[in-house]
Amino acid sequence: MISERMLNLTVIGGLLAVALAALVLDQPFTITLATRVAILSLAAVGLNIALGLGGLVSFGHAAFFGIGGYAMGILAYHAQTYTPLDLGLFTVAGTKSMPVIWLVAMVLSALAALLIGLLALRTSGVYFIMITLAFAQMFYYFTLSWSAYGGEDGLSIYIRNGFPGLNTLVPIQFFGICFVILCAALYLFHRLEHAPFGLALGSARQAPMRVETVGLSPMRLRLVAFVLSGAITGLAGALFADLNRFVSPTMFSWHMSGELIVLIILGGVARLIGPVIGAVLFVVLEHYLGGMTEFWKIWLGVILLLIVLFARGGVAGLLSPRKVGHD
Amino acid sequence: MTEPILETRGLTKSFGALVAGDDISIDLRKGEIHAIIGPNGAGKSTLIQMICGGLKPDAGQVRLMGRDVTGDSTASRARAGLGRTFQISALAMENSVLQNAMLGAMGALDHPWRFWRPVLARSDLRDRAEACLDRAGLLELRSRRVADLSHGERRQLELAVALTLQPRAFVMDEPMAGLGAGGSARMTEVLDALRAEAPILLVEHDMDAVFALADRISVLVYGRVIATGSVGEIRANAAVREAYLGEDA
Amino acid sequence: MSFILIVEQVLNGLQFGVMLFLMAAGLTLIFGVMGLINLAHGSLYMVGAFAAAAVAGWTGSFLLALLAALMAAALAGAIIEMVVIRRLYATDHLDQVLATFALILVFSEGTRWVFGSFPLFLDIPDYLSGPVTLPGGIQYPLYRLTLIVVGLLVGLGLWALIERTRLGIQIRAGENDREMIAALGVDISKLYTLVFALGAALAGLAGALVGAIQSVQVGMGEPVLILAFVVIVIGGIGSIKGAFIGALLVGLTDTLGGIFLPELFKLVMSPAAATSFGSSLASIGIYLLMAAVLIWRPTGLFGARA
Numbered sequence: 049m050i051s052e053r054m055l056n057l058t059v060i061g062g063l064l065a066v067a068l069a070a071l072v073l074d075q076p077f078t079i080t081l082a083t084r085v086a087i088l089s090l091a092a093v094g095l096n097i098a099l100g101l102g103g104l105v106s107f108g109h110a111a112f113f114g115i116g117g118y119a120m121g122i123l124a125y126h127a128q129t130y131t132p133l134d135l136g137l138f139t140v141a142g143t144k145s146m147p148v149i150w151l152v153a154m155v156l157s158a159l160a161a162l163l164i165g166l167l168a169l170r171t172s173g174v175y176f177i178m179i180t181l182a183f184a185q186m187f188y189y190f191t192l193s194w195s196a197y198g199g200e201d202g203l204s205i206y207i208r209n210g211f212p213g214l215n216t217l218v219p220i221q222f223f224g225i226c227f228v229i230l231c232a233a234l235y236l237f238h239r240l241e242h243a244p245f246g247l248a249l250g251s252a253r254q255a256p257m258r259v260e261t262v263g264l265s266p267m268r269l270r271l272v273a274f275v276l277s278g279a280i281t282g283l284a285g286a287l288f289a290d291l292n293r294f295v296s297p298t299m300f301s302w303h304m305s306g307e308l309i310v311l312i313i314l315g316g317v318a319r320l321i322g323p324v325i326g327a328v329l330f331v332v333l334e335h336y337l338g339g340m341t342e343f344w345k346i347w348l349g350v351i352l353l354l355i356v357l358f359a360r361g362g363v364a365g366l367l368s369p370r371k372v373g374h375d
Numbered sequence: 376m377t378e379p380i381l382e383t384r385g386l387t388k389s390f391g392a393l394v395a396g397d398d399i400s401i402d403l404r405k406g407e408i409h410a411i412i413g414p415n416g417a418g419k420s421t422l423i424q425m426i427c428g429g430l431k432p433d434a435g436q437v438r439l440m441g442r443d444v445t446g447d448s449t450a451s452r453a454r455a456g457l458g459r460t461f462q463i464s465a466l467a468m469e470n471s472v473l474q475n476a477m478l479g480a481m482g483a484l485d486h487p488w489r490f491w492r493p494v495l496a497r498s499d500l501r502d503r504a505e506a507c508l509d510r511a512g513l514l515e516l517r518s519r520r521v522a523d524l525s526h527g528e529r530r531q532l533e534l535a536v537a538l539t540l541q542p543r544a545f546v547m548d549e550p551m552a553g554l555g556a557g558g559s560a561r562m563t564e565v566l567d568a569l570r571a572e573a574p575i576l577l578v579e580h581d582m583d584a585v586f587a588l589a590d591r592i593s594v595l596v597y598g599r600v601i602a603t604g605s606v607g608e609i610r611a612n613a614a615v616r617e618a619y620l621g622e623d624a
Numbered sequence: 625m626s627f628i629l630i631v632e633q634v635l636n637g638l639q640f641g642v643m644l645f646l647m648a649a650g651l652t653l654i655f656g657v658m659g660l661i662n663l664a665h666g667s668l669y670m671v672g673a674f675a676a677a678a679v680a681g682w683t684g685s686f687l688l689a690l691l692a693a694l695m696a697a698a699l700a701g702a703i704i705e706m707v708v709i710r711r712l713y714a715t716d717h718l719d720q721v722l723a724t725f726a727l728i729l730v731f732s733e734g735t736r737w738v739f740g741s742f743p744l745f746l747d748i749p750d751y752l753s754g755p756v757t758l759p760g761g762i763q764y765p766l767y768r769l770t771l772i773v774v775g776l777l778v779g780l781g782l783w784a785l786i787e788r789t790r791l792g793i794q795i796r797a798g799e800n801d802r803e804m805i806a807a808l809g810v811d812i813s814k815l816y817t818l819v820f821a822l823g824a825a826l827a828g829l830a831g832a833l834v835g836a837i838q839s840v841q842v843g844m845g846e847p848v849l850i851l852a853f854v855v856i857v858i859g860g861i862g863s864i865k866g867a868f869i870g871a872l873l874v875g876l877t878d879t880l881g882g883i884f885l886p887e888l889f890k891l892v893m894s895p896a897a898a899t900s901f902g903s904s905l906a907s908i909g910i911y912l913l914m915a916a917v918l919i920w921r922p923t924g925l926f927g928a929r930a
Binding site for chain 2: 257262272
């Protein structure tokens, strides 16, 4: 049993240490795995704002992940083909600059989260789950039939996008970018959780009637949480696409949405470090179990079942238990 | 005569064939405790919900300080000065006592759109919350988790959160429910003092408390107000005796 | 755009709709009675299709294949209900979503393990193949017409079961008041297993019936599951009638949109652009329909009022 703070530092420090050790030992593939962990963690930290703090079981966060991915794919595609991007009223040039791409990815996913949130938050419970799932699927089918950007085949980007002053093609440098963004997102999550907004949002999850009777609107709190959450997951999507130098409709698939929730649950719901632990476990399982058997997801399913039925706090809960109110 | 602080005019609500509210007109005046009593299923919860905004009446009006708030949300009624306590505690169970009270202070003094500085560092919210916890006798327990509180302590916290709002009128749903004799006596004392600050619409089953506290009593039976009057008048009212002896003995 | 084409497409939409109804009916029933969201419902659809394909390959009989689909799906449903699902009734929706998502992983990968990744084929039997001539001289595949009829019959049977039988009374009571039916001496855990198996059997039947016009493969249930969710959101949770109307609306919108939207846009834009834009829009048509229903009635067309 260790303190939560210690656990957080160990996990984050461990991720950095693995990447640095891989650099020293000249194991670029391990650095890529660590980068994958950082990006998936980031996506799940985004989801954790809605799911953990706000109690909103979004089964459609692949929508934002995919929008981020396609924002990167489309901007970079126009840059690499030297064709302008036609937006109807005017055209813009594509770009290979990461900061610009991130901004576009976050704005677009926030906008999508606003629209989906406005509709889905009119309902709650199972409706909310099914509606978020359905809207993500809408994007999936849309990109599947969007032949201008590769349809089912997706879009390949030949050279990773650039960041001023860095060579993003060097694995450890790209890892550094993702790691710093992850740390920033974790810090943001931590501040949010303890800020007035976090208190109001958490109360709206536990006792929505109370929040209303002190004059606050649970719906608006949730909507803001959902938009923030979508923007961060969208940013992760842009980075994920850059890691693979490829985007395709599978980023929108509902398995993606499910896996993001799984990351959080494996790690521990509403725990700051939960998503990172979950992502580490997921990538390790995927890599090692996947190396042993093609059917590794059976075992992922079994592990998940056991956690849901018998270990509600996830791994963070096992390592650093914290009392959670049940009634 | 001055405008009542809180008033309902002809509130009516039915659920299918069941009439839960039938032309209910009551008012709450400055400085008083107005108790609503009635047998189970008389429509007391429906009335509270219509007043606080959880249910939309089929007909009639709710007026707060002379303004029609019938179309307003629960949240905007709260901002307009309606402080409510729940029969079944509606508190954030995983949070501390202080956090629950600070939520009320936030609703009253500020807005929730602050994303960076820790809420516990906000001394203005904290002072208000602690003052109200003190009045409700909970200051010692401020860092306790609500889930670990006793039933009676949760009722005290309900009251404390309502106090943080500094409302113009209180609506209290059975604040005595589940309190022991000692708890009831203390709560009675607190409410007695509170009426000078803001009048209380008190829905309560505990008749000792009602008779000790109420300036006026309205009796609700099958969604209708069958009598309104002072404690003495209600005790003597034949229709009330019949309703109670017939239904709720 | 001829009259015949329109009739054909409407029939295709109906056929798609009634198959969606078989899925959505089970889901909405399970939600209504047990309050459970079951993502693994698509896996039961898949189980039905694989069982049918395997038995058809073995015996050559389509009817035996259908029977096998019903039984395999019902059995799989009863087993997962007893082993996993019943532990989830008292938990929150997040746990239900996760556990049933885990079941999908187990079912999908398990099926891939046993049957491999290549699709299986289930043939339409001779007596149901070929076209039939409808009034007005319209030729339409007999098998698809059979699916419409079967779907409608099952819908009718389900209605009769719920409105007219003792089991139906228990199911309706279970939707309203669990304690009441427990007090009446109904074995509630047996009832739940039965309802779950019934929903599973309907999904398995749909899987087998559709499997004969599409290929039988791992993951085939998932797109259908999500469409069934759209159906339920439109129709309202817990309402069989809502599931029926919603399923037909979704089936018709999806089928007709793909055909008519490109034609519609050809009136105002170039044919190539119209085809591309129209088919993209058609691919999201049912979601737009769902959004419209949500704006109009957040709890669905026949859902309980908040």
